[in-house]
Amino acid sequence: MTTPLHILVTGASRGIGAAIVEALAGQRVAGHSSRGGPGPESRPDDGLIAADLAEPGAAPCLWEAALERLDGRIDVLVNNAGIFEAAPLDLSHEEWVAQWERTARINLTAAAELCRLAVRHFRERGEGGRIVNVASRAAYRGDSPDHWHYAASKAGMAAMTKTIARGYASEAICAFCVCPGFTVTGMVEDYVASRGGGAFLADIPLGRPASTAEIAETVRWLALDAPASATGAVIDVNGASFVR
Numbered sequence: 001m002t003t004p005l006h007i008l009v010t011g012a013s014r015g016i017g018a019a020i021v022e023a024l025a026g027q028r029v030a031g032h033s034s035r036g037g038p039g040p041e042s043r044p045d046d047g048l049i050a051a052d053l054a055e056p057g058a059a060p061c062l063w064e065a066a067l068e069r070l071d072g073r074i075d076v077l078v079n080n081a082g083i084f085e086a087a088p089l090d091l092s093h094e095e096w097v098a099q100w101e102r103t104a105r106i107n108l109t110a111a112a113e114l115c116r117l118a119v120r121h122f123r124e125r126g127e128g129g130r131i132v133n134v135a136s137r138a139a140y141r142g143d144s145p146d147h148w149h150y151a152a153s154k155a156g157m158a159a160m161t162k163t164i165a166r167g168y169a170s171e172a173i174c175a176f177c178v179c180p181g182f183t184v185t186g187m188v189e190d191y192v193a194s195r196g197g198g199a200f201l202a203d204i205p206l207g208r209p210a211s212t213a214e215i216a217e218t219v220r221w222l223a224l225d226a227p228a229s230a231t232g233a234v235i236d237v238n239g240a241s242f243v244r
Contacts, residue, residue, distance in 0.1 A: 010078065075130070079134060104152075107153035138154050140244060181242065
């Protein structure tokens with residue numbers, strides 16, 4: 001019988017994150033939710049560890065809470081938590097900068113903190129480990145005029161992943177990145193209608209947005225089964241709406 005891996009998944013309360021937890025059935029998973037106060041705490045209703053990653057210091061507290069829950073060992077880190085909030089040019093300068101800083105803090109800095117802690121943990125244990133970062137096609141193709149900051153944060157995540165892969169492969173530490181495009185939960189028809197119908201689909205050669213299950217299966221494969229030689233890979237899952 002294969003020993004289950006111990007895995008921390010951030011942003012696990014809904015959407016892609018919840019699907020990732022489901023795809024990792026059979027492993028020991030500590031899931032994270034952004035709901036709740038700035039300090040991590042166990043949520044009796046859903047079993048997730050609550051931590052507001054917008055708050056400085058939340059990421060290390062989350063890591064320690066996950067270690068405690070997983071008996072002092074984490075084999076895989078999945079950084080999925082993120083926000084997609086607009087920063088229109090007509091905001092005041094202070095509001096625009098604040099939105100950049102909030103997005104960078106949650107999407108990149110907190111993820112970087114957790115990656116650092118994971119790499120240190122993997123090295124101390126001497127058994128290697130894996131990191132899977134969920135970025136976005138925006139990392140490579142950009143995003144809307146209201147989302148410069150989002151695209152920049154996801155590009156940073158992709159570059160960070162490649163840097164980790166190059167720096168620690170010799171120590172059996174692998175890092176991978178997944179870049180989804182539009183992803184939908186529930187009824188695809190309702191989602192497409194909310195995005196403008198046919199004009200929205202015209203940008204996706206596959207003819208539909210990805211499902212959360214498709215993204216989750218990609219993450220599961222990278223976390224558990226991908227060959228070590230694939231470390232540093234960025235996997236696009238966007239229906240060919242952006243190809244490199």
